Amino acid sequence: MSIARKLKPDQRDRLLVIACGMIAREVLAVKEQLGLDHLDLTCLPAEFHFYPDRIAPAMDKAIEKAKADGYSNIFVGYADCGTGGLLDRVCEKHGVERMAGPHCFAFYQGMDAYAKVADDDMMSFYMTDFLCRQFDAFFMKPLGLDRHPELIKDYFGNYEKLVYIAQTDDPELDKVAEKAARMLGLAYERRSTGYGDLTTELASAAAQA
Numbered sequence: 154m155s156i157a158r159k160l161k162p163d164q165r166d167r168l169l170v171i172a173c174g175m176i177a178r179e180v181l182a183v184k185e186q187l188g189l190d191h192l193d194l195t196c197l198p199a200e201f202h203f204y205p206d207r208i209a210p211a212m213d214k215a216i217e218k219a220k221a222d223g224y225s226n227i228f229v230g231y232a233d234c235g236t237g238g239l240l241d242r243v244c245e246k247h248g249v250e251r252m253a254g255p256h257c258f259a260f261y262q263g264m265d266a267y268a269k270v271a272d273d274d275m276m277s278f279y280m281t282d283f284l285c286r287q288f289d290a291f292f293m294k295p296l297g298l299d300r301h302p303e304l305i306k307d308y309f310g311n312y313e314k315l316v317y318i319a320q321t322d323d324p325e326l327d328k329v330a331e332k333a334a335r336m337l338g339l340a341y342e343r344r345s346t347g348y349g350d351l352t353t354e355l356a357s358a359a360a361q362a
């Protein structure tokens with residue numbers, strides 16, 4: 154018996170979620186909400202949001218490591234997220250499931266609800282609780298908008314509105330989203346979605362573990 158198995162004898166009975174760092178807080182909230190004590194979480198870097206080509210190869214390595222650590226129940230906490238089907242190939246290779254849908258903005262709203270607004274949202278810039286908390290780190294500084302606000306039109310000129318998909322009711326996050334809409338010159342809409350399909354899919358994955 155390997156040292157890893159001696160240290161972690163019950164990994165086979167647990168569910169490991171390998172998720173995007175952008176939804177880590179939300180996965181843990183659902184875990185607590187549903188009492189999923191046998192759910193473990195590990196995350197890939199949130200910055201992969203900007204580099205979707207890195208997601209599939211990193212997930213491939215993460216799943217291989219998880220299996221080596223003794224996990225037999227693994228769930229991928231990503232939608233396609235811009236990988237163009239490459240993440241699906243990794244999931245098929247390892248026999249694991251992922252979140253349904255094209256991106257987290259869809260599954261937070263729920264796939265049925267998203268299907269009804271997808272066409273109208275083509276010119277919308279989405280924000281979530283995470284992106285509100287990290288607006289400066291993810292947008293202002295990397296894009297240089299804090300130093301060159303004139304670039305706003307170059308980056309956001311094709312958008313018509315900012316849609317804040319709210320997982321929680323936090324007045325401070327509302328203020329960030331509203332301020333961002335004003336700064337970017339976009340109409341503002343707030344949608345209180347909660348955790349959407351993240352709740353049902355994690356519950357289903359945990360039930361099968």
